[in-house]
Amino acid sequence: MATTKMVFAGFGGQGILFAGKFMAYNGLIADRQVSWLPSYGPEMRGGTANCNVIVSDEPIGSPIVDKPDVLVAMNLPSLDKYEDTVVPGGKIFVDSTLIERKVRRTDVDVYYIPATRLASEKKLDTLANMIITGKLVKEVDGFSLDNVQEVLSHIVSARHQDLLGFNRDALELGYNYQ
Amino acid sequence: MxxxxxxxxxxxxxxxxxxxxxxxxxxxxxxxxxxxxxxxxxxxxxxxxxxxxxxxxxxxxxxxxxxxxxxxxxxxxxxxxxxxxxxxxxxxxxxxxxxxxxxxxxxxxxxxxxxxxxxxxxxxxxxxxxxxxxxxxxxxxxxxxxxxxxxxxxxxxxxxxxxxxxxxxxxxxxxxxxxxxxxxxxxxxxxxxxxxxxxxxxxxxxxxxxxxxxxxxxxxxxxxxxxxxxxxxxxEALYESYMMDDADICIVSFGITARIAKNAIATARAKGIKAGLIRPITLWPFPKKPLLEAADKCRAFISVELSMGQLVEDVELATRCKKPVYLCNRTGGMIPSPDEVVAAIEKADKEAK
CATH class of the missing domain: 3.40.50.970 (Thiamin diphosphate (ThDP)-binding fold, Pyr/PP domains)
Incomplete structure (x- = not known):
């Protein structure tokens, strides 16, 4: 039985909570158990933001992720804070445009994606979060982009449905990034 | 549905x-x-x-x-x-x-x-x-x-x-x-x-x-x-009984900490300690009856809570202090990790005969 525990972390405004929500709905639509727990309070007004997401085939106990299988780090403070918490054999996804240093751990799989630069080049500004999430979907077992349209329709608010296509493009860009 | x-x-x-x-x-x-x-x-x-x-x-x-x-x-x-x-x-x-x-x-x-x-x-x-x-x-x-x-x-x-x-x-x-x-x-x-x-x-x-x-x-x-x-x-008292059939150590906890306790119980059981959980769903009326019954079967109770020891008093009252009641807690907005709860289970298992 598979359980994937994820931490998404970065600056407020990078779409950290949104990326986590995408993964949670991805699990929900596949009929799996999910939980999504955000940091809340001052973080929402700028500063650091993070969220804990669990997708599992079993009922979920604590929604708090203290030892993630997957870390998405979109700024240096987040990598500094969470690098050591990832389980051995886990996966770390790094926005290499914003984080210059390499991951120090040698017992995890690391993926460097210049998500912020790609977003800027492809006119997908503010969608670095979904580019890096696309790569996550590709590399982590149990997830796919098969129902991407349906998942996005749940999390993109009604008045922003025109942005749905850009989100999908960003996810696919990350998914196919080598 | x-x-x-x-x-x-x-x-x-x-x-x-x-x-x-x-x-x-x-x-x-x-x-x-x-x-x-x-x-x-x-x-x-x-x-x-x-x-x-x-x-x-x-x-x-x-x-x-x-x-x-x-x-x-x-x-x-x-x-x-x-x-x-x-x-x-x-x-x-x-x-x-x-x-x-x-x-x-x-x-x-x-x-x-x-x-x-x-x-x-x-x-x-x-x-x-x-x-x-x-x-x-x-x-x-x-x-x-x-x-x-x-x-x-x-x-x-x-x-x-x-x-x-x-x-x-x-x-x-x-x-x-x-x-x-x-x-x-x-x-x-x-x-x-x-x-x-x-x-x-x-x-x-x-x-x-x-x-x-x-x-x-x-x-x-x-x-x-x-x-x-x-x-x-x-x-009207309501509670959830989780893995209590053969439990030696009974955790009492509600809300978020009850979920952390479930993770800890899985780990403790993998280590051979039979732990279970009684989760009060109504805090008043407090589910006194299942706790008193558990006091005849279990060796110890642990109150896992986000306070300096409040729920623990009701656990002591409900069990009439028949068995030792331990406190595993954090406060001020801090939350115990499952490992901290496992440590509390191991301590209770060792000390309570």
Whole structure:
């Protein structure tokens, strides 16, 4: 039985909570158990933001992720804070445009994606979060982009449905990034 | 069954309240429960209900008293410091025998405290809070689905017994999203012949009041109320029993910490320690019976809680101190890791013979 525990972390405004929500709905639509727990309070007004997401085939106990299988780090403070918490054999996804240093751990799989630069080049500004999430979907077992349209329709608010296509493009860009 | 959607716990409370027939919400914003008010602000105008952001928590609870006395379903919500402000009004609701739902999405205290999750309003919720001899029915959800289900249950119990039902949640419960299906709502309101609805010259007038200057009359009122409380203690206690069949060590915990305890129990069992959990779903009435029964089978109890040791006192009382009761706790907005709970289980297993 598979359980994937994820931490998404970065600056407020990078779409950290949104990326986590995408993964949670991805699990929900596949009929799996999910939980999504955000940091809340001052973080929402700028500063650091993070969220804990669990997708599992079993009922979920604590929604708090203290030892993630997957870390998405979109700024240096987040990598500094969470690098050591990832389980051995886990996966770390790094926005290499914003984080210059390499991951120090040698017992995890690391993926460097210049998500912020790609977003800027492809006119997908503010969608670095979904580019890096696309790569996550590709590399982590149990997830796919098969129902991407349906998942996005749940999390993109009604008045922003025109942005749905850009989100999908960003996810696919990350998914196919080598 | 309706489709499951992801909802924040706070939103699930608001939506369930509306489905339960609550058309009146009065509140004042405070982290981490503001989504309840935000959701109500959006939805109430669409269903012809009333959302009102009061000038203060005290004003909001007094508006609740007003609507409750007309027999309509009404609620307010806040977080710890705001509940302290509402406590006078909650006592008046009790004194007037009025049904209402009060939601407390707890944060660290005392004082203004912090905004991170806490369970340190346990005493306030279960032992009084306001002045005088009274009780609230206190419900402690442990998932977003339960945030919805216990909101409906709270309204039903409040109406049935003409008293305040309180949802005692915490910041994580309010903020987290989980799949939730809000359907199969059973609304049980019953007749409310006491309500202030206008006599239309057809019946004697009703009076809603908590002032009784003759001590013998007030004493009689309190006796009657406690007869009702006795019935509730006998009939309404709810709990979840988890892996208790062969348990040597019994954890007692509610809300978010009960979920952490479940992770710890899996780890402890993998290490060969038979641990289980009794999770009170009603904190008042407290599920004393299953705890007393467990005291004959288990070697030790551990109260896992987000306070300096409040729930632990009820565990000691319920088990009549037949077995040692340990405390595993964090406070101020900190949350124990499953490993900390496992360590507490191992300690209890080693020490308690």
């Amino acid at each position: 309706s489709e499951k959607v992801l909802m924040k716990g706070n939103e699930a409370i608001a939506e369930a309240a509306i489905k339960a027939g609550c058309n009146f919400y009065f509140g004042y914003p405070i982290t981490p429960q503001t989504e309840v008010a935000a959701y109500m602000a959006k939805r109430m105008p669409k269903i012809g209900g009333t959302f009102l952001q009061a000038e203060s928590e005290i004003a909001a609870i007094n508006m609740v008293i007003g609507v409750a006395s007309t027999g309509k379903r009404v609620m307010t919500s806040s977080s710890s410091p705001g509940i302290s402000l509402k406590s006078e009004g909650i006592s008046y609701l009790a004194g007037c025998d009025l049904p209402a739902l009060v939601v407390n999405v707890q944060r660290g205290g005392p004082g203004l405290g912090g905004i991170q999750p806490s369970q340190s309003d346990y005493f306030q919720a279960t032992k009084g809070g306001g002045h005088g001899d009274y009780r609230n029915i206190v419900l402690a959800p442990s998932s977003v689905q339960e945030m919805a289900a216990l909101t409906v249950k709270g309204f039903n119990l409040a109406d049935k017994y003409r008293m305040v039902a309180m949802i005692l949640a915490d910041g994580t419960m309010g903020q987290m999203m989980e799949p939730v299906a809000i359907d199969d709502i059973e609304i049980e309101t019953g007749e409310k012949p006491w309500a202030l609805t206008g006599t239309e010259c057809r019946r004697p007038r009703n009076i809603v009041n908590s002032l009784y200057l003759k001590p013998d009359v007030l004493e009689q009122k309190n006796f009657e109320r406690f007869e009702k409380y006795k019935q509730i203690e006998e009939n």
